[in-house]
Every structure is written in structure tokens, then in C-alpha cells.
Amino acid sequence: MNQNLVIVPALNEAEAIGRTIASIQRWAPNFDILVIDDGSTDGTGELAAAAGAKVLRMPYNLGIGGAMQAGYIYAKENGYEIAVQVDGDGQHDPRQIKDLLDCLEANPELNMVTGSRFLGPGDDGDRSSTARRMGIRIFARVLSTITRQKVTDPTSGFRLTDRRGIELFANDYPIDYPEVEAIVLMHTHRLRSREIPAVMAPRLTGESAISAPQSVYYMIKVLLAVFVALFRARPVREAAPTSSATVEQAR
Amino acid sequence: MIPAATAVFSALVGQRVQVIAVAILICAAIFELIRRKHLMERYAILWLTLGATLLVLAAWKGLLTTLSRAAGIYYPPAAFFAVALLFVLALLLHFSIVLSRLSDQNKILAQRVALLRQRLEEKELEEIEKREAQPAVQNRE
Numbered sequence: 203m204n205q206n207l208v209i210v211p212a213l214n215e216a217e218a219i220g221r222t223i224a225s226i227q228r229w230a231p232n233f234d235i236l237v238i239d240d241g242s243t244d245g246t247g248e249l250a251a252a253a254g255a256k257v258l259r260m261p262y263n264l265g266i267g268g269a270m271q272a273g274y275i276y277a278k279e280n281g282y283e284i285a286v287q288v289d290g291d292g293q294h295d296p297r298q299i300k301d302l303l304d305c306l307e308a309n310p311e312l313n314m315v316t317g318s319r320f321l322g323p324g325d326d327g328d329r330s331s332t333a334r335r336m337g338i339r340i341f342a343r344v345l346s347t348i349t350r351q352k353v354t355d356p357t358s359g360f361r362l363t364d365r366r367g368i369e370l371f372a373n374d375y376p377i378d379y380p381e382v383e384a385i386v387l388m389h390t391h392r393l394r395s396r397e398i399p400a401v402m403a404p405r406l407t408g409e410s411a412i413s414a415p416q417s418v419y420y421m422i423k424v425l426l427a428v429f430v431a432l433f434r435a436r437p438v439r440e441a442a443p444t445s446s447a448t449v450e451q452a453r
Numbered sequence: 454m455i456p457a458a459t460a461v462f463s464a465l466v467g468q469r470v471q472v473i474a475v476a477i478l479i480c481a482a483i484f485e486l487i488r489r490k491h492l493m494e495r496y497a498i499l500w501l502t503l504g505a506t507l508l509v510l511a512a513w514k515g516l517l518t519t520l521s522r523a524a525g526i527y528y529p530p531a532a533f534f535a536v537a538l539l540f541v542l543a544l545l546l547h548f549s550i551v552l553s554r555l556s557d558q559n560k561i562l563a564q565r566v567a568l569l570r571q572r573l574e575e576k577e578l579e580e581i582e583k584r585e586a587q588p589a590v591q592n593r594e
Contacts, residue, residue, distance in 0.1 A: 238567075256575075258567045264560060272564040279568070377560070 205283040206233040208299065209273035210255070211266055211359075212290030216244040222292050223253040229296040230286075236276055237290065240269040246290070271375035278372040286362035293402050294360040302362040305398050313393035314363045317400025318355035333417045340421065341382050344428060349389045353397065356382045360400055366393060382424045386431045472511035479504035499547060503540050 208226050212219055219237065226235055235255040239247035241263030251257045258272055270287065277285040286302060288294045294317065302315045320342075338357055345353040359381055363371065370391055376383035388395050483500045486492035492500075510517050510533070521532035 256571065258571050260567045261563050264563050268560045268564065271560075272567055275564060276568060276571070 204232055204234045205281075206230075206303075207273075207277045207280075207282040207285045208233045208235045208296075209270065209277070209285055209287050210235060210237045210250075210290045211240060211269050211273070211287070212237055212242065212246050212250065213240045213263065214242045214244045214246060215290040216242070216246050216249055218292045219246050219250050219290050220253050222288070222290055222296070223250060223255050225292075226288060226296040226299070227254065230299040233284075233286070233299065234282075236273055238269045238273050240264055240266070265378060267375055267377040267380040270380060271371060274368055274371040274375060277368045282368065283365050284362060285368050287359050289359055293404070295401060295403065298360070298400050299362070301398060301400070302360075305396065306362060306364060309396065311394055312364075312396055313367045314361055314388055314395035316355065316358050316362075316395060316397045317360035317402075318358055318397040319400060319402045320354040321397055322399035322401060337417055337421045341424065344425070345382065345385050348386060348428070348432065353385060355397060356385055358397075358400070358402075360402070361395075376427065379420055379424055383427050383431060386428050390431060390434065469511050469514070473508065476504055476508035476511055479507065496547075496551070499540070499544050506536070506540075 208230060210219075210222065210226070215222075223235055223237070226233065237247070237250035237255045237257045239250065239257055239259045241260050247257045247259050258269075258276060260269055260272065264272075273287075274285060284303065284306070286299055288296060288299070298317055302317060305315045306312055338355070341356040342353050345356050361381075367388070370387065370393065371384070374387065376387065385395070480501060483492065483497050483504060487494060487497050517529050517533060521527070521529040524532060526532045526535070
């Protein structure tokens with residue numbers, strides 16, 4: 203069994219899921235693939251299983267946060283050391299999983315590496331509406347201030363975490379729109395993260411989880427969650443370089 | 454608005470017998486719901502408190518007037534409605550809290566169902582593969 207897991211959240215991605223899985227198998231052969239079928243009605247789960255992925259079938263549509271957390275619980279309980287999120291719609295390029303992993307391995311102090319579409323040269327296939335892009339910019343500003351570190355793409359779901367990140371997200375993961383809050387969560391648990399450039403394709407099929415009118419609600423909700431998270435009691439898991447060193451040796 | 458409120462109030466509080474009857478009816482209804490297990494005790498407490506408060510206010514002549522004077526409210530029905538409103542708000546907040554807890558527990562259950570189902574399907578698949586492999590071995594022997 204591999205020590206690495208790709209978690210692929212998918213909701214009605216029947217057209218894209220096969221290609222996404224094939225591409226992951228090709229470009230990240232030392233990763234197991236777990237598709238989270240979050241209540242699809244178009245047979246996404248069956249197609250994913252036929253393509254050779256493990257599939258978690260949610261009994262009903264839980265929403266991206268609850269679905270992703272199920273993936274992290276799976277990773278935690280099955281002893282995976284690395285978990286990377288890759289969207290089922292084909293917008294993340296599996297070739298870059300290696301870049302994320304290389305960055306994590308080259309920097310042992312890091313717990314999470316995120317692919318940012320705003321770090322690369324030029325404006326790649328950005329498919330966001332104006333309202334959404336403005337929201338992203340506001341989040342980026344707020345998060346950069348909170349974490350005292352430059353955050354350029356807070357809504358990117360293309361991220362790779364180590365065992366500590368897996369354990370954190372398995373225990374506690376934001377519900378509705380998790381990516382932004384997850385960054386604050388990492389920060390309050392004193393886990394380190396970094397962004398590297400990533401190219402994101404315009405989505406092949408399906409619809410974005412967030413439509414333009416929802417953006418405003420999304421922004422207010424997430425800003426509230428971020429604000430509240432700052433006042434939460436300091437969490438249990440402390441950064442402890444010595445203990446993580448022993449974990450390294452134990453591997 | 455005010456005459457209407459007064460009318461309602463006199464219908465409710467002014468005529469003590471009726472109000473006492475209504476209060477007893479509320480308490481009895483809540484009790485019956487608990488007895489039939491349509492309502493859990495822990496969620497009934499606020500409702501029973503509401504019924505009891507109504508009963509006390511109705512049965513204890515002059516209590517409402519005394520209380521509202523003491524609170525600086527010169528129009529006793531206003532005090533009555535204020536108390537009622539507070540109760541309703543408390544109930545709503547209580548429901549929101551219960552709802553949040555329920556949806557969290559619900560999420561955990563759904564995740565566990567999905568994880569267990571995946572494990573079961575994997576085991577079943579292994580079983581089938583094992584069974585298909587066995588006859589082949591026997592044939593060779």
C-alpha cells in the first residue's frame with residue numbers, strides 16, 4: 203500500500219472523473235486515489251470505481267467540507283503520510299502533484315503546500331467572475347495579515363498536507379466553504395504552509411460550487427468564520443520539532 | 454395596534470378564569486406530548502416554564518401590575534408581551550443550538566456510513582476474489 207493518497211472530491215462529474223483518475227494514475231503512480239462521491243446522481247462513483255479508484259460514497263450531499271473531511275478521516279485511519287486534494291472536474295493538473303510533494307520534502311518544516319494560480323507567470327485560465335475575484339483578493343489580504351505570510355490564492359483546493367495536517371483536518375474541518383478557513387485553522391494550530399505556482403485549467407464540465415449571487419453570502423460567512431476562529435481557544439496540537447523528529451525516525 | 458393589544462390582553466389576563474384555563478391547557482398539552490414521547494423532557498422544560506409563568510401571572514391577582522410598576526412599565530400588557538417575547542427568543546435560540554448540534558452529529562454519522570460502506574465493499578470484493586481463486590487451485594491439484 204502506498205503512503206500517499208490523492209483525495210478527489212466529486213459531485214456529478216461523470217464526464218470528467220475518468221480522465222482525472224487516468225491522469226492521476228499516470229502522473230502520480232505512487233499515490234492511492236480516493237474519490238469522494240458527494241451524493242452524485244449521474245453515476246460518478248461507479249465510473250470512479252471502474253477506473254480503479256477507491257470510492258467513498260456519501261449517503262447524501264454533505265457539502266464540500268464534510269466530504270473532504272471524510273477523505274482526511276480515511277487518510278488518518280489508514281495510516282497515510284501524505285494527502286493531496288485534486289478536484290474531480292479536471293481543473294487541477296495531476297502533473298503538478300509532484301511539484302507539491304517535492305516542495306514539502308525539500309522543506310521539512312512545512313506541513314502544507316498549496317498550488318496558487320496567482321503566483322505563476324501571467325494570468326492563466328482564470329475562470330472566476332469579477333465578484334468572485336474581488337472576494338479572493340479580499341480574503342488574500344485578510345489571510346496575509348492574520349498569518350503574517352503572503353497568501354495569494356486562499357480558495358485554491360489544490361493542496362498537499364503531511365500527516366499532521368491530515369490529523370488536524372480529520373479532527374476539525376470547516377463545513378461550507380472550507381479552503382479559506384482551513385488556512386486560519388492551520389495557522390492557529392501553528393502548522394506551516396507555503397504556496398507554489400500552479401496552472402489551473404478552466405473546468406472541463408460541471409458547475410462551479412459557487413455562483414455569482416452566492417458570492418456575497420459566501421464572503422460574509424467566511425469572514426465571520428475567520429473572525430470567530432481568531433477568538434477560539436488556542437488549540438491542542440502544538441508545533442513540536444523534537445517530537446516530529448522522532449516520528450521521522452519511527453517511519 | 455394598542456386597542457387590539459389591550460383587547461387581547463383583557464381576553465387573556467383580564468379574565469382570570471380563562472387565562473388560568475389556557476395555562477393549564479398548555480401545561481397539560483406539553484405533558485401529554487412528553488407522555489406520548491413526541492417531545493423529549495429536555496426540550497419541554499422551556500415550554501413548561503412558559504405555561505407555569507402564565508399560570509402564576511393569571512392566578513396571582515395584581516402580580517403583573519406590581520411587577521410592571523417595579524420595572525417602570527406603566528402599561529402592564531406591555532410587560533406581559535415583553536416577557537412573552539423574551540420567552541420566544543429564548544426558545545428560538547435554543548432551537549438554533551440544538552439544530553447546530555444535530556447537523557454536526559448528522560455529518561459525523563454520514564461520514565462514518567460512507568467509510569464503513571467503503572470498507573465493507575472492499576472486503577466483499579476480496580472475498581469474491583478469494584472464492585474465484587480457490588477452485589483454480591483445486592483443479593491444478
